[in-house]
Amino acid sequence: MKVSTTLAATPGMETSKLSSRGFPTVVDVDLGDRSYPIYIGSGLLNQSDLLQRHIHGKRVLVVTNTTVAPLYLDKVVSALTNGNPNVTVENVILPDGEKYKDTDTLMKVFDKAIESQLDRQCTFVALGGGVIGDMCGYAASSFLRGVNFIQIPTTVMAQVDSSVGGKTGINHRLGKNLIGAFYQPQCVLIDTDTLNTLPDRELASGLAEVIKYGLIRDAPFFEWQEKNIQALMSRDPDAFAYTIKRSCENKAEVVSQDEKETGLRAIGNLGHTFGHAIETSCGYGHWLHGEAVAAGTVMAADMSYRLGWIDESVVERVNNILKQAKLPTTPPEMMTVDMFKSAMAIDKKVADGILRLILLKGPLGSCVITGDYDRKALDETLRAFCKS
Secondary structure (H helix, E strand, C coil): CEEEECCCCCCCCCCHHHHHHCCCEEEEECCHHHCEEEEEECCHHHCHHHHHCCCCCCEEEEEEECCCHHHHHHHHHHHHHCCCCCCEEEEEEECCCHHHCCHHHHHHHHHHHHHCCCCCCCEEEEEECHHHHHHHHHHHHHHHHCCEEEEEECCHHHHHHHCCCCEEEEEECCEEEEEEEECCCCCEEEEHHHHHHCCHHHHHHHHHHHHHHHHHHCHHHHHHHHHHHHHHHCCCHHHHHHHHHHHHHHHHHHHHHCCCCCCHHHHHHCCHHHHHHHHHHHCCCCCCHHHHHHHHHHHHHHHHHHCCCCCHHHHHHHHHHHHHCCCCCCCCCCCCHHHHHHHHCCCCCEECCEECEEEECCCCCCEEEECCCCHHHHHHHHHHHCCC
């Protein structure tokens, strides 16, 4: 993984200086001929050249939703067409929410692309959070068997995690993200100013993924988060610029080593097996993804402690930082042991009938992906967090 920093977004440097001087931070995802840059900075949607250099052909389809469109669609269209009259931009505005990450909504993207007579030289642009990024990317991977696409993530969740690495897809009523493809974008453009319009609950939800990176592979980053969690909760621009940069570096390094999640990349799913079970069982959208992952992370830490793999102090630190981030540390009361087991049985990490889990093991910043664990510990954790 290579990181080229034109102007590093680190604590102590105002992010406004990034845009005024025109130098975004750049993190490169190193995947050979599929490599691409992640641009991070303030005011990047005002820099037309960043987007335009990654547009292929003369036709663009912007995929967004009813919440983001009124805020940023005009600005993105302007960035795509400014000084570039040969480019024409279509858009499709989807309903907002995880419950719409399905085949019916996906077809609206295909409908618009076909009605607009887009060809293989076109570029799809995902403008929104993780749901839009996943759906637009999957549509781009499938339309005419694959067209170019660009990610413009507008939520913390998407900026630090889901927009990077090429995971795309939709949900099935029986399980989350079971239908999809690995398909890399041309670039990821992260304008940190978009976080100014993000609701508090969405902001907190994204921090669950930030906290995850520290726990699985970057202890110094976790310790930095513990010291700066209040700055993040108050939307300090310096703290967020650093958080996004460091998260993207962690994600890019893992993706560069294991693009299609045959091994190492699965560590990014800490808390997700329990979390996806919550989302699937409760109905998509009732809990935000990060909220479910937060509760799932506490459960994974609890199980790791029961196995004797981590100290009790790590469990306490996990609980403490998630509570400070105003994230749930227990699953919904409606969840039962049977509901967890049923949903986890069809998790993507089941191999040869064995559920592999990402668990913490050793000092802070270390984890394992394993199906070799005492099943009693899993049962004990489920019983501890469920009433029945």
